[in-house]
Amino acid sequence: MKRSRTSKSWMNEHVNDNYVKQAHSDGYRSRAAYKLIEANQKFKLLSKNMIVVDLGSSPGSWSQAAGNIIGSQGKIFALDILEMQPIRNVTFIKGDFREELVLHTLENKLGDLKVDLVISDMAPNISGIKTKDQAGIIHLNELALDFSKNWMKPNGSLLVKSFVGGQYEDFIGEVRKAFNRVVTFKPKSSRDRSSEIFILGQKMKNVG
Numbered sequence: 001m002k003r004s005r006t007s008k009s010w011m012n013e014h015v016n017d018n019y020v021k022q023a024h025s026d027g028y029r030s031r032a033a034y035k036l037i038e039a040n041q042k043f044k045l046l047s048k049n050m051i052v053v054d055l056g057s058s059p060g061s062w063s064q065a066a067g068n069i070i071g072s073q074g075k076i077f078a079l080d081i082l083e084m085q086p087i088r089n090v091t092f093i094k095g096d097f098r099e100e101l102v103l104h105t106l107e108n109k110l111g112d113l114k115v116d117l118v119i120s121d122m123a124p125n126i127s128g129i130k131t132k133d134q135a136g137i138i139h140l141n142e143l144a145l146d147f148s149k150n151w152m153k154p155n156g157s158l159l160v161k162s163f164v165g166g167q168y169e170d171f172i173g174e175v176r177k178a179f180n181r182v183v184t185f186k187p188k189s190s191r192d193r194s195s196e197i198f199i200l201g202q203k204m205k206n207v208g
């Protein structure tokens with residue numbers, strides 16, 4: 001089949017992208033690793049022995065990057081609709097985070113553990129209908145925030161990918177109610193044409 005101009009230009013951009021090249025040489029499964037690495041350099045999110053929940057984890061570069069920092073005494077619980085090839089010290093759950101049963105599977109795996117850091121790179125499949133895509137990501141953002149409220153240690157942090165627009169400002173308001181420090185962040189490794197933005201809540205308030 002003949003390649004369309006769009007897929008050719010995507011391929012050109014992909015192979016010429018320095019982060020893609022860097023990911024190959026550093027052994028990361030995706031260039032997305034550098035978004036978390038950059039966030040960590042800037043905000044000191046990760047440290048040894050942490051318990052991390054990675055939502056929307058496949059193909060696995062955030063789990064790889066986080067695992068390198070938290071070490072073998074730390075634990076990562078990763079979840080995605082898509083399959084993920086195993087990574088040492090990472091417990092993977094395959095399923096849709098919007099489903100109650102999938103949430104319960106994650107909760108059962110956590111057992112008595114409380115979480116230091118929740119990272120969510122989840123995004124719905126883009127339909128091109130802006131209001132629908134926006135509502136879809138805010139729904140995922142809210143689920144990640146609800147999960148954090150129930151499972152996070154006091155002083156824990158949430159890093160969540162969102163898109164500006166729609167209910168985005170309302171969602172940030174919700175994050176502010178739950179965390180003492182809230183910032184937004186666009187990593188250098190995030191493509192310019194992408195409207196993604198990361199919201200970071202640090203120091204979970206003790207609401208109990």
Ligand SMILES: C[S@@+](CC[C@H](N)C(=O)[O-])C[C@H]1O[C@@H](n2cnc3c(N)ncnc32)[C@H](O)[C@@H]1O
Pocket residue numbers: 029030032033055056057058059060061062063079080081082095096097098121122123124125140
């Ligand atoms: C940008 S990718 C994540 C890349 C990942 N952070 C990495 O570094 O390899 C977004 C992921 O979110 C997942 N996703 C989207 N909606 C989801 C949902 N409702 N439940 C679980 N995973 C979801 C997708 O399947 C996709 O793998």
